[in-house]
Amino acid sequence: MRDERLFVDFAGVTLPSPIGVGAIATFMGSSIPDEDVAKILLKSAEAGAGYINVGALCSLPEDYVKRKKREVASEEWQQIIRKHFGGRPVRRWMKDGEGCFLHRLGALTPYGIPIEGFAKSLELKMPIIKMLMEKKPEDVPLIANIEAAGDPESFAIASRRAEEAGFDMIEINVSCPFFATVSGNVKAFLDGKFIFSNMGAIMGDSPEFLEEVVKEVVKEVSIPVGVKLTPETGFPRVVEIARRVKKAGASFISTANMGVTIPPPDIYNRGKTTLPFTDGNPFIGYGGEPLRPIVRKHVAAISMFVPELDILAMGGLMNAEHIIQVIMLGAKATGQCAAIFFKGIRYLKAELEFIRKFMEEQGYNSIEEMRSVGVKELRMADEAVDIAAKASIDENKCTLCKTCVDNICAALYVENNKVKVSERCIGCGLCVIVCPAKAIKLVPA
Ligand SMILES: Cc1cc2nc3c(=O)[nH]c(=O)nc-3n(C[C@H](O)[C@H](O)[C@H](O)COP(=O)(O)O)c2cc1C
Ligand code: SF4
Ligand code: SF4
Known part of the structure; x- marks a missing residue:
């Protein structure tokens, strides 16, 4: 039995609750097999999640990739990819203080060696997607997290294919920390050019490019489109980005993906990395606790300056109180990864119980009521008394x-x-x- 007080209208779609698990990419041969991810996601829906997000989906026709590769991929770039990833998926975790994880994911790009794997991840994951569609509760929408190449057209193609596959919403992922820290991408950024490669968070922090991506995607699909931001975007740039994606036709923003950092050097071992089984200290992604102040900032800034955009907040939300906080800053829905890693899927159920009880005690009849009460309190620095x-x-x-x-x-x-x-x-x-x-x-x- 659903509790209607927890329903939210998010980008025109009714979510049965405001919480869910954030996108978690899985790649062929990685340590989290796709089947297991499907089971985890179904478990989250059973626990009361208001949506299911399938991470890092791409779908590009082979001839398109070949053509683009011929047009723009320099031999130098392809060598960089080979050198860095050699076709072998890399995944490694470490903890950096309470509630913070560092995570290295050897990204596979459209030019990476298992190019087929990435460019066709939607097709390859269809059995899992079908399983989700068959087994999930009917009222839980399915969000496709689209991670394509470094041009708007590729996002449009992949998004259209996701809609055809039956997804209810598109979340454009232009915020991956791994792609952003590949040397070829950083070089391209410093040279002031975009190359046909997924540049991750570099794309998400480039307002003009992002606007083009959203425009192209919105033209191609009829389901709601949103953009997943990077926590690397600061204030007030985040407002400009939100305005542009709104203007281009997006109906929601998710904030945020993992940020970029580097593991602490081992000061007792000549500065070698503390990341296990790794030679050299690489830039990597981080999530959990340290993201929370950044996410609060993004949520409040967007809800103040671009209130027409719906917000899905995530990043460092470690418990139900954190969830309520971002709702009171303007988010309509929320997502969690770190909390789920550290506390398990069952924690979602406990959080929903907490929120229900909290609403009863505090006299809120709906999530929207709670949200609007908090949003009224938002002020610029000079306006608070x-x-x-x-x-x-x-x-x-x-x-x-x-x-x-x-x-x-x-x-x-x-x-x-x-x-x-x-x-x-x-x-x-x-x-x-x-x-x-x-x-x-x-x-x-
Ligand atoms: C292993 C892993 C894979 C992820 N894959 C994706 C992805 O495919 N797409 C995406 O938008 N975000 C992805 N993320 C980012 C999370 O969805 C989330 O935004 C981030 O972890 C911050 O939330 P947290 O602090 O609750 O962990 C991934 C995170 C992790 C740890
Ligand atoms: S009031 Fe000052 S001196 Fe007393 S316990 Fe606190 S910090 Fe220490
Ligand atoms: S004594 Fe007063 S001025 Fe000094 S730290 Fe405390 S509150 Fe601030």
């Missing part, structure tokens, strides 16, 4: 560790073995956040 406050110290809790005094604030001092607050206190709250004993709070000035 500061309420005068000052620090107050609970002497019973203070352990006299002196962290707050031995800091950057000149308003705190020790007198008779007690921490005191002088008149110079401006109520900034730094001492509150640094006190290990939670002995300081702000009170009205």
Whole structure:
């Protein structure tokens, strides 16, 4: 039995709940077999997910790829791809602090050695897609995450084929961190040109190019189209990007994909990488906790400046409270990967239970009501009103560790073995956040 209070109207499609699993690419021969991904996705729908997203789908006719390759692929570029990936899919994980994963995925591009595998991933995954269509609950829409080549036409072709295959929505993936950090792509970007290669996050952070991609895709399909952003896009550039994709006909934005980073060097081993079983320290993707502030920024900026676009927020949403937070900033739907990796699919069910109970307790009758209440509170930096406050110290809790005094604030001092607050206190709250004993709070000035 569905709980209608959790329904959301997302880009004109009704989702039975605002949560789901973000796109997870699988490539032939990688460590997560496609069948298992299908089972995982079905399990997520059973647990209450409001949509199913099938990651990294591409579909380009062979003659098209051959033609493009002849037209634009330099021998130099093909050599780079061979050198870097050698046709063998690479997947490696490590943890970088609580709730943060680093992930290396040896990308296969339309020029990569198993070119057929990538350019035909939609066709190759059809058995799995059919299984999803047959077994998923009828009211759970299927989103095709389209990852094509470095030209708008390829996205249009692949999107049309995804619609023909029965998908309900298109999510244009122009935000892969792996493609963005391939040396050939970085060189092309620095040379100021796009090449017929998937350039990942470089494409997603290039407003003109992105606008063209969306225009071409929207022309080709009749289902809702959205764009998955990269967390590499900053503020206020994200607003420009949102405006352009809206103008080009997109109805939603998903934010965000993994970001780009590099593993910490092993300082006790001459700077070698800490990424296991890897020689050389490579740029890789990261997800989880550190993405959350970036995603909040994207969501709030888009909902303030381009409110006509629906938002699917993801990146560092580790629990139901994080989900509610981004909804209150303007997201209509949400996605999670890191939380699912660390806590399992069953966690979705617990989160939905939490959200249901939360809505009851707080008196919200719908997700939309919760969303609009939060959005009303959004302000630019100069528009929020500061309420005068000052620090107050609970002497019973203070352990006299002196962290707050031995800091950057000149308003705190020790007198008779007690921490005191002088008149110079401006109520900034730094001492509150640094006190290990939670002995300081702000009170009205
Ligand atoms: C193994 C793996 C594969 C992914 N594949 C895709 C993909 O194919 N398409 C996509 O748009 N995002 C992909 N992502 C990004 C996630 O959907 C998500 O945006 C990202 O992990 C941030 O969310 P999180 O912090 O909850 O993990 C992938 C992430 C991981 C870890
Ligand atoms: S940081 Fe907290 S516990 Fe330490 S001296 Fe300041 S008030 Fe006391
Ligand atoms: S609130 Fe700010 S100014 Fe006041 S005592 Fe604490 S750190 Fe200093």
